Amino acid sequence: MTSILVNESEDPRLHAFIIGAGRYTYLKGGDGLPLPMQMGQLDAAPISALALVDWLIREYSGPVRLGTIELLLSASDSHSINVNGNDITVSDRADSQAIEDAFDRWKVQCDKNDQNVALFFFCGHGIEKGDLFLLLEDFGKRPNARFSGSFNFHQFYQGMRQCNSSAQLYFVDSCRSIPKLATDREVTAAKILIEPLVFGKARKAPIFYSTATNSTAWAPTDGQKTRFTDMLIQCLNGMASQKQQNRWVVTSGQLESSMMSLLNADPVQGQLCTCDGERTAQQTINILSSDPTVPVRIGANPNAVLQRLKFKLTSALHKREFVRDPSAQPWSLTVPAASYILSAEMSDQSRLIPSEEVYACPPMFERTLEIV
Amino acid sequence: MNISISFDNLPDAWIGYPVRVRFLDSDLNPVDNSIFLGSETHVAHDFTPGKYMVTIRMPSGEAMSQPVTLDDHNHIVRFTVPEKHSNHEWLSEQTFLGHAKFVKSFMSPNNDPWNGLFELKIWRQTGWAGASIKLEEFGTVDAQYQDGQHGTFNIDAPLKETLVASINYGGSAEPQMYICVPPTPKISTARQPKTVVDVSILPEESLDIASRLKASINTSSLSAQSLISYLTTGDITSASVVSDSLIHQARQHFYEKNEDVVGAVVAGYFLQMTSNIKFLPADWFENLADRLFPSIADGPILYAYRLMDDCGLQPTEMELDPIAKQLQSASARGLPIFSRGLRLLQDGLVAMRNSYNKMGRTGKAEGLSELLTRTSFYLSRCNPSNPYTTIVPIDPTNAVFQLLEFVRAKR
Numbered sequence: 001m002t003s004i005l006v007n008e009s010e011d012p013r014l015h016a017f018i019i020g021a022g023r024y025t026y027l028k029g030g031d032g033l034p035l036p037m038q039m040g041q042l043d044a045a046p047i048s049a050l051a052l053v054d055w056l057i058r059e060y061s062g063p064v065r066l067g068t069i070e071l072l073l074s075a076s077d078s079h080s081i082n083v084n085g086n087d088i089t090v091s092d093r094a095d096s097q098a099i100e101d102a103f104d105r106w107k108v109q110c111d112k113n114d115q116n117v118a119l120f121f122f123c124g125h126g127i128e129k130g131d132l133f134l135l136l137e138d139f140g141k142r143p144n145a146r147f148s149g150s151f152n153f154h155q156f157y158q159g160m161r162q163c164n165s166s167a168q169l170y171f172v173d174s175c176r177s178i179p180k181l182a183t184d185r186e187v188t189a190a191k192i193l194i195e196p197l198v199f200g201k202a203r204k205a206p207i208f209y210s211t212a213t214n215s216t217a218w219a220p221t222d223g224q225k226t227r228f229t230d231m232l233i234q235c236l237n238g239m240a241s242q243k244q245q246n247r248w249v250v251t252s253g254q255l256e257s258s259m260m261s262l263l264n265a266d267p268v269q270g271q272l273c274t275c276d277g278e279r280t281a282q283q284t285i286n287i288l289s290s291d292p293t294v295p296v297r298i299g300a301n302p303n304a305v306l307q308r309l310k311f312k313l314t315s316a317l318h319k320r321e322f323v324r325d326p327s328a329q330p331w332s333l334t335v336p337a338a339s340y341i342l343s344a345e346m347s348d349q350s351r352l353i354p355s356e357e358v359y360a361c362p363p364m365f366e367r368t369l370e371i372v
Numbered sequence: 373m374n375i376s377i378s379f380d381n382l383p384d385a386w387i388g389y390p391v392r393v394r395f396l397d398s399d400l401n402p403v404d405n406s407i408f409l410g411s412e413t414h415v416a417h418d419f420t421p422g423k424y425m426v427t428i429r430m431p432s433g434e435a436m437s438q439p440v441t442l443d444d445h446n447h448i449v450r451f452t453v454p455e456k457h458s459n460h461e462w463l464s465e466q467t468f469l470g471h472a473k474f475v476k477s478f479m480s481p482n483n484d485p486w487n488g489l490f491e492l493k494i495w496r497q498t499g500w501a502g503a504s505i506k507l508e509e510f511g512t513v514d515a516q517y518q519d520g521q522h523g524t525f526n527i528d529a530p531l532k533e534t535l536v537a538s539i540n541y542g543g544s545a546e547p548q549m550y551i552c553v554p555p556t557p558k559i560s561t562a563r564q565p566k567t568v569v570d571v572s573i574l575p576e577e578s579l580d581i582a583s584r585l586k587a588s589i590n591t592s593s594l595s596a597q598s599l600i601s602y603l604t605t606g607d608i609t610s611a612s613v614v615s616d617s618l619i620h621q622a623r624q625h626f627y628e629k630n631e632d633v634v635g636a637v638v639a640g641y642f643l644q645m646t647s648n649i650k651f652l653p654a655d656w657f658e659n660l661a662d663r664l665f666p667s668i669a670d671g672p673i674l675y676a677y678r679l680m681d682d683c684g685l686q687p688t689e690m691e692l693d694p695i696a697k698q699l700q701s702a703s704a705r706g707l708p709i710f711s712r713g714l715r716l717l718q719d720g721l722v723a724m725r726n727s728y729n730k731m732g733r734t735g736k737a738e739g740l741s742e743l744l745t746r747t748s749f750y751l752s753r754c755n756p757s758n759p760y761t762t763i764v765p766i767d768p769t770n771a772v773f774q775l776l777e778f779v780r781a782k783r
Contacts, residue, residue, distance in 0.1 A: 361400050
């Protein structure tokens with residue numbers, strides 16, 4: 001059992017259910033007889049899951065405090081989590097045996113208060129054929145019921161309408177493509193964690209997918225977390241924040257807009273982040289204790305003029321100045337969110353370029369100066 | 373003070389679309405508003421004097437920004453629309469590749485089938501020289517004119533119901549893809565009476581058959597079109613900002629018996645998606661499902677979800693039966709116009725089956741299982757990334773033919 005119990009009280013809390021399925025016994029590179037499929041092992045999945053757990057424990061500062069984390073991890077190595085100075089060894093594997101108990105424990109916590117926030121995160125393999133099936137470590141164990149090592153995400157999502165938490169966040173970092181194995185079968189006997197019933201409770205429950213339907217999600221093999229999870233954590237830390245009543249907050253709507261604009265502006269191998277589910281823009285997820293930082297990129301047209309341009313960004317609010325000497329590349333830097341005066345000066349003083357006020361606001365700021 | 377926004381270079385076809393405008397003050401506090409694109413549009417907000425960054429967020433996802441200093445006088449903020457996009461592409465891709473049964477109310481304000489030309493505009497990677505399409509009702513049609521990779525097919529006939537068009541490409545004699553051309557939505561007399569369907573075919577070496585064809589349809593409801601586009605690009609904040617006008621219109625349309633079915637359905641789905649379906653009364657959905665548009669599947673699906681919203685933790689059989697009736701009605705009408713409808717139909721049937729089973733009404737549960745099997749078949753071949761129901765064959769030599777037989781049988 002890997003329950004990380006930060007606080008089990010019945011006050012409103014955030015309760016997380018996090019699954020990192022990286023080792024697959026019956027896929028390429030696993031210990032069992034591999035299925036005839038292209039899919040293999042995913043080292044990035046447990047790394048990504050652990051990164052989110054780490055963020056929740058150390059940096060999360062939402063409208064409700066952290067309650068519990070249910071963690072299932074299938075990784076090559078053993079892992080432990082440090083909570084308040086105590087090391088907790090992650091013992092539960094992300095397999096079809098452990099998932100039911102972990103889900104039940106999570107739901108009990110979520111049901112304790114309707115102001116709770118339920119957070120679900122999965123990183124691993126997925127197959128979508130009508131419904132999305134998320135694959136667990138023992139996927140393929142039973143040759144006559146291969147999908148018994150998976151669970152039906154869509155039915156799980158619908159079933160969670162019965163959960164008492166009015167705010168629910170779902171993050172799915174997996175493929176959504178259809179391999180031949182799935183096209184052979186009309187019906188897939190996947191695990192149902194909770195049966196959907198007719199129940200009329202409204203909820204704020206956005207789903208963030210790392211990729212679109214019929215598409216592949218890519219995972220790094222160099223020990224890094226996935227691009228989706230990396231961006232998720234950056235967004236939660238401020239890249240998806242906006243100012244509300246003098247506080248910088250990350251809301252579900254802003255997270256959606258920012259994740260999609262940041263990930264999809266430069267997609268890797270056609271992987272496009274998409275969002276779905278029952279959602280409003282009103283659920284606050286994280287409240288920042290200081291101004292967020294904003295990636296800034298300042299260029300010039302024509303590009304060649306950059307070699308003669310000196311840039312300066314000045315903030316009266318932060319009493320700071322950022323300077324860049326002439327260079328062949330556009331100026332890329334990270335600054336605290338604020339309005340700035342952008343000045344540009346030709347090194348040979350051949351042209352006068354008027355200063356302008358610019359607003360460096362999350363998720364990013366880009367400006368190309370037209371030098372006539 | 374009064375603030376207006378004006379657009380230079382605004383194409384005529386864009387006029388009237390609601391878009392989101394954001395004012396960011398120098399402390400980076402945002403104020404969101406919606407405006408209708410036009411030559412000079414007033415912004416309904418009481419601003420305090422100061423410096424602002426004004427950003428127009430287009431439904432395509434593009435943004436245009438201008439700084440402005442507001443004092444006590446009236447102001448006009450001017451934007452120049454870039455010329456790099458065509459009239460329809462800025463709205464982002466909208467795909468219709470599915471089945472909608474003929475309904476009179478789709479056609480014209482006076483319910484007469486609209487007679488005349490309709491235009492099918494298809495984008496093909498390799499152009500249209502020597503290529504043709506075949507429409508079930510009208511035989512083979514050659515492109516009347518080409519504009520780069522776009523071929524335009526004018527068909528001089530009434531568009532009464534969904535047409536099935538086969539497309540040959542790559543030199544094959546056998547059709548490799550079928551599309552269903554929807555009947556035109558309500559024709560607005562102020563606009564050109566044409567249905568424009570854009571179908572894009574990606575390079576033939578693409579293995580991803582789902583992405584080979586892209587179709588877009590322009591509806592006559594500008595608010596609905598903006599909302600669909602924002603939702604397609606995932607901009608829920610902008611969608612929420614512009615949805616007010618659509619929901620207001622939808623409410624008005626129904627009480628005034630104006631028959632803008634696409635706008636009404638989009639408003640219904642948006643409310644369901646944002647857990648605000650109770651915003652519209654149940655009789656509004658009843659009208660949508662049973663009275664005004666008795667032939668489209670989306671109406672009873674939305675009505676079923678409106679009824680579900682009234683259920684508590686332990687719904688009674690008397691509460692469940694009307695919901696089941698609506699889902700059965702939807703299943704009998706063929707595929708819904710919007711892919712979200714197909715997803716909701718499946719989810720609704722699963723929940724109903726489980727709820728009947730839980731109260732021991734296994735006969736009623738089994739009755740829904742049969743519908744569920746059929747819905748699952750289509751859902752597993754549907755591409756939900758496209759807002760309109762898009763069916764792609766998993767096995768192109770088999771599934772697409774089964775599908776089209778179903779479409780024909782339902783007519």
